[in-house]
Amino acid sequence: MSPLPTQLRDRWLNRSEPAVGSGTLYWHVLLARYPEAWQAAAAAQAALANFPGFHMTPPSWIHMTVFLAGPADGFTREQMAEMVKVAAEELRETKPIEVDLGRVLYHPEAVMLAVEPVDKLRPIRAAARRATAVAIGEEPPSEEPTSAWTPHMTVSYSTADQPAGPVIAALGRSVPTRRIAIDALNLVVQWGPERLWDWETVGTVEL
Known part of the structure; x- marks a missing residue:
């Protein structure tokens, strides 16, 4: 996400998205449960509100994507439950992770806030990747x-x-x-096109 972009573009102009009724399975940290997170988002969105051409993330769905598991129709509900179980086992000794939100990241298709420090967050990323591999019968991923x-x-x-x-x-x-x-780490199905925000939380792993 560096250097800074000189031009912004339409994220969805040529982007392939799931049809209504189809979904994508993600591991997310859903951040709306933390008042400080939506306060940080609101501060950034207030500045962006003066410009046309932005689609703001709804306060109820601000999130940090941890891992894209794949198309939802590639997983049974039993596999999703297994993913949550494996991730919980992987993270059973992991304490809540203190992170900071504040540094702005710019991409031609989005404006973001960094979640830092990244090294503290690697265990949840590793757990999500391993749980996904185990559930679909693949070898555990390498570092x-x-x-x-x-x-x-x-x-x-x-x-x-x-x-x-x-x-x-x-x-x-x-x-x-x-x-x-x-x-907490969440397993979420995003149904249909991204901008619909039709999300279903199918499992939660508490730290």
Whole structure:
């Protein structure tokens, strides 16, 4: 997500998305349960509200994506339950993880807040990857490069072509930092197109 983009573009213009009734299975940390998280999101969204061409993440669905498991029709409900069970076993000794939200990340298709430090979050990423592999009968994944994942909370998606410079100047590189203690990992089916926000939480792993 570096260097800073010079131009924003429509995220969904040429993006293939699931049809209504089809879904995608994700491991997320659902952040609406933490008041500090939606306060941080609201601070960023207030600056973006002065510009056209943004689709704001609803407060109820602010999240940090941990791992994309795959199309929902590739998993039975029994496999989803097994994924939650395995992840819970992997994380049974993991305490709530204190992280900070504040640093702004810019992408041509989205504006995000970094969730830091990333090293503290690697155990939940590893648990999600391993649980998914076990449930579908694959070999446990090897350790991934540190650059493979940038934990973030998307506050808005770009829906139009426009220069990035004025947006970056208005929002800046950070909002007031909020600290939260992540204490749950969620398995979620996102039904239909992304912008519908038709989400079903199928399992929760408490830390």
